[in-house]
Amino acid sequence: MGTRPMGTRGNGSAVPPRQRVCAVGKGLPVPWPRRERLEEEQLLDGRYQLQQLPGGRVALPVLEEKLSQMWLCSQPRVPRWLSAPRWVRDSRVCLPCSHPWSCPHFTHLERLGKGQQGVTALFPPLELHISHISWHGCLAGPALWETVASALGARRVARRGRVMAGGLRSPSVTLLLGQDGWVEHVDNGIRYTFDVTKCMFSPGNITEKLRVASLPCSGEVLVDLYAGIGYFTLPFLVHGGAAFVHACEWNSHALEALHRTLLLNRVRDRCHIHAGDNRQLELRDVADRVNLGLIPSSEEGWPVACRVLKKDTGGVLHIHHNVETPPVRAPLLPAEGGSPGAAGSAGEMQHPTEDGGKEELRARLRPEWQRWAEGTAARIQTLLAELHGRPWHTSILHIEAVKSYAPHVHHLVLDLECRPVLPV
Numbered sequence: 001m002g003t004r005p006m007g008t009r010g011n012g013s014a015v016p017p018r019q020r021v022c023a024v025g026k027g028l029p030v031p032w033p034r035r036e037r038l039e040e041e042q043l044l045d046g047r048y049q050l051q052q053l054p055g056g057r058v059a060l061p062v063l064e065e066k067l068s069q070m071w072l073c074s075q076p077r078v079p080r081w082l083s084a085p086r087w088v089r090d091s092r093v094c095l096p097c098s099h100p101w102s103c104p105h106f107t108h109l110e111r112l113g114k115g116q117q118g119v120t121a122l123f124p125p126l127e128l129h130i131s132h133i134s135w136h137g138c139l140a141g142p143a144l145w146e147t148v149a150s151a152l153g154a155r156r157v158a159r160r161g162r163v164m165a166g167g168l169r170s171p172s173v174t175l176l177l178g179q180d181g182w183v184e185h186v187d188n189g190i191r192y193t194f195d196v197t198k199c200m201f202s203p204g205n206i207t208e209k210l211r212v213a214s215l216p217c218s219g220e221v222l223v224d225l226y227a228g229i230g231y232f233t234l235p236f237l238v239h240g241g242a243a244f245v246h247a248c249e250w251n252s253h254a255l256e257a258l259h260r261t262l263l264l265n266r267v268r269d270r271c272h273i274h275a276g277d278n279r280q281l282e283l284r285d286v287a288d289r290v291n292l293g294l295i296p297s298s299e300e301g302w303p304v305a306c307r308v309l310k311k312d313t314g315g316v317l318h319i320h321h322n323v324e325t326p327p328v329r330a331p332l333l334p335a336e337g338g339s340p341g342a343a344g345s346a347g348e349m350q351h352p353t354e355d356g357g358k359e360e361l362r363a364r365l366r367p368e369w370q371r372w373a374e375g376t377a378a379r380i381q382t383l384l385a386e387l388h389g390r391p392w393h394t395s396i397l398h399i400e401a402v403k404s405y406a407p408h409v410h411h412l413v414l415d416l417e418c419r420p421v422l423p424v
């Protein structure tokens with residue numbers, strides 16, 4: 001092979017259009033499937049020659065009738081980069097992009113955790129391409145996923161879609177190999193268990209989970225209005241030392257995961273799960289702290305949060321919200337203290353400590369965030385005053401930037417202290 005002019009058969013005639021191109025890779029020798037292996041197993045179609053393709057790639061012709069044998073890929077035939085993944089931070093794997101077989105569609109996959117069936121590999125939403133092999137559909141099926149799983153040391157394989165729009169925040173994950181999607185994920189010493197095909201997990205919220213875990217809520221009663229699988233309920237109970245949490249959730253799959261996660265971490269006895277729409281919650285006058293972890297907005301939960309706060313002493317609300325922030329053109333506010341006057345009547349701004357780079361700090365001081373926080377503080381103050389028929393005071397304790405979404409949308413958390421104004 002390789003000596004005849006490109007695009008011709010051995011007898012010099014043109015390559016027929018139905019030629020099966022089996023393996024395509026950059027440069028020679030082709031690492032996978034190895035040309036020698038294809039020859040050894042007589043899979044190559046000797047009537048055609050190897051072809052150079054645009055981008056320095058090479059195509060190997062295989063016999064159409066032998067294509068099904070490609071199902072039998074055993075470990076040695078799996079590309080080297082696939083069998084030796086490099087796990088990097090946040091339990092994500094980055095396959096070496098410089099490798100000739102790297103594929104932009106297959107640069108990241110998640111190792112989600114161990115379930116009863118071992119490690120689960122979760123692929124990104126994009127279609128999986130292995131080394132640009134042109135499969136013609138012949139490899140799609142259990143054999144492919146078994147090969148991928150064995151190369152990655154996983155027992156199950158799933159493909160992740162986008163979180164579906166709607167209040168349930170359902171993921172669209174398809175299990176490609178394995179019996180069920182239940183996994184266990186350990187994060188900051190907390191064991192979360194959930195079904196990846198039914199519940200979403202937000203690794204992007206890790207900074208907020210860590211912050212919540214360090215909040216001084218020892219002995220407090222908390223209400224988590226959007227508990228999900230317990231992303232915040234668990235840190236409050238396990239690390240924050242909360243005395244009791246009322247966790248609200250309406251998604252039956254998340255409820256099951258939350259129940260199991262509480263049991264796993266031995267804190268089930270300190271949590272009451274309220275199944276259903278939190279806007280119908282009967283609970284009143286119990287909370288020292290309320291978590292409103294819903295984006296893009298938790299505004300529908302504000303009246304509920306006001307009702308559950310202790311009416312005589314008040315407490316703190318953690319209000320999540322996505323705020324649109326135009327791109328920064330010029331330096332905005334001084335790094336220290338921001339604009340003290342901007343806090344307004346609803347409360348005083350206390351800027352977060354600098355734990356990121358300069359860029360991040362600048363981003364943390366956006367006036368739009370301050371305006372949103374002030375508007376929210378004023379609104380909650382009014383809601384509380386109307387509810388209890390007497391004045392309340394709200395003050396902005398902190399604004400946390402959790403993460404940003406392109407273009408220019410930031411997920412913020414406002415820590416808002418709410419206290420009844422005591423008669424003098």
Ligand SMILES: C[S@@+](CC[C@H](N)C(=O)[O-])C[C@H]1O[C@@H](n2cnc3c(N)ncnc32)[C@H](O)[C@@H]1O
Pocket residue numbers: 167168169202205225226227228229231232248249250251254276277278279293294295
């Ligand atoms: C974004 S998830 C929460 C996840 C977690 N707080 C976080 O930020 O990682 C929001 C959860 O709130 C639940 N939810 C939304 N609206 C609700 C409502 N009105 N009553 C009860 N649960 C609700 C959804 O089912 C979902 O599990």
